[in-house]
Amino acid sequence: MFKDVEHLVRLAAVMLIALVAFVVLRAAVVPRSFGQYGHYRGAAIAEVAARPIAFAGHDTCEACHTDVVDQKKQGRHIVLSCEACHGALARHADNPASVTPPKLDTAVLCARCHEANSAKPKASPQVVTADHSGGLACDTCHQPHRPKIDTQPATKPATEARK
Amino acid sequence: MDITRRRLLILLPAAAIAWKFVQAGTPESSPNYILAEHWWGMLIDIPKCIGCGSCVRACAEENDVPDGYYRTWIERYHVADWKIERPEVESPNGGKQGFPPNEIGDGKNFFVPKLCNHCVDSPCTQVCPVGATFVTPDGVVLVDKSYCLGCRYCVQACPYGCRFINPKTNTAEKCTLCYHRITKGLTTACCEVCPTGARQLADLKNPKDPIHDFLKTHTVQVLKPHMATGAKVFYNGMDGSVR
Incomplete structure (x- = not known):
């Protein structure tokens, strides 16, 4: 049919070798779990979860x-x-x-939540620490696990308990 | 060696103690966790946020986030009277150490915590050329560190600015929704430490999750809905000025 059929056979052989090489290489380098759930390495999910x-x-x-x-x-x-x-x-x-x-420094820690700030919700208990305690550590008066003081002092600081 | 009754009695507790050590040595896996049974999101209740920065600090500690980079952060908004299209937004150090007092005259001030929205149709995963980032079957957007080239396409693609390149590993990094915690039945680090419950992890596939009742009864919004990303971080009481 063709005159120089030998050329075509050679070309086909080269292409076949290239195809086989591609398939083999791909199988070797693509991780086994790639494509398990989608276009990514499925094993990565467990790796992140293992932290x-x-x-x-x-x-x-x-x-x-x-x-x-x-x-x-x-x-x-x-x-x-x-x-x-x-x-x-x-x-x-x-x-x-x-x-x-x-050991925690209550002067810093409590202020993070309770320092007055106009962006804080009004319902959140806030004080101006400088006026309220003058830099004293909060646990001087308050027990952090149960912060309400039972016996209120006679002169209650004006800024306290803005609830 | 013959196994006498005496030897067996000595051997058994020894074997039990040894087994305890074997168990302790193997990394915690989550054999009872089934991917198909979960669909994760988060609820953020803006009127409850006090801007204390606990979430930002906890996230950094839980996930080894380098200084100056944030997987979650808090923004403080100031909206002057009617200018909802021009809010003043600040986030000093991501809000990690809280916010200095602000007494800017007129208008309203409030905090908005931000994090990855774990979008269903996430732009960041669509642009990844190598399949290093993906949405898991339980709805969390993760990065495969060993596959990431650090090409930064995803950093640009995220409309919420939630991604960065870790300067140590040179790979893309983002909120994992504490995937290593939620798959073990714990909540995320940020939700764990939030003092006011402004952040709530939500399993949208769990019919018993309180999120469903909340969504039915509240005015809830996602960030940038016009981007059609399918964001799964729901904001309650969000002002129109929030970008």
Whole structure:
């Protein structure tokens, strides 16, 4: 039929080799889980999920520190998670003896939530700390787990309890 | 060695203790977690946000976010009277250390926490040339660090500015919705520490999730709805000035 059919056979052979090489290489370099769920490496999902946690979660804290929970129940701070103030403590939960939570500076910590700011919702309890405590640490008067002071002082600072 | 009753009694507790160590040594997996049973999103209740920055600090700690980069951040809006098209927005250090007092005359002030919206039709995953970023079957947008080239297409594509290139790894990084936590039954780090409940993780496929009742009874909006990204971070009480 064709005069120089040999050429075509050679060309076909070269293309076949290239195709085989492509298929083999592709199988070798594309990760096995690619395309498992979509156009990405399916194993990546488990890799992201395998990261260790830093915040233990309040359920873990409350399993041991029941006394603090009882205290918190008496005040409005019951809604706060322990680690909101105490920081990430999953390592402490894993090993309570060797990792202990750092002591907190209430003058800085409490002000982050309670320093008066016009952008804060009006219902949120706010004070101007300079007027309210004059730089004193908040835990001088308040117990952070149960912040309301039972016996109010005779002269109540004007800025206090803007609720 | 013959297994006598005495030896067996000694061996058994020893084996039990050893097994405990074996279990402790293996990384926590989530064998009970089924991808198809979840569809994650978040609810942000703007009238509850006090701008304390707890979420930003917790996120950085939980996820090793480098200084000066944010997977979540808080913006403070100031809208002068009727000028809702020209809000003044600031976010000093992402709001990580809270906000200095502001007493700008007239108008309203409020905080808006932001994070990845975990869009259903996310622009960032559509532009990735290598399939390094994707929407998981449970609706979370993730980055495959070992596949990412660091080409920055996704950083430009995100209409919400939620992505950055990690200067250490030179790969794209973003909020994972604490995927390593939510797959273990925990909430995200930011929701865990939020003192007012302004942020709530929501599983939209779980019929018992309180999000459903909330969505029925509140005026809820997503950011930039005109972009049709299918954002799954819902904002309650959001002012029209929020971009």
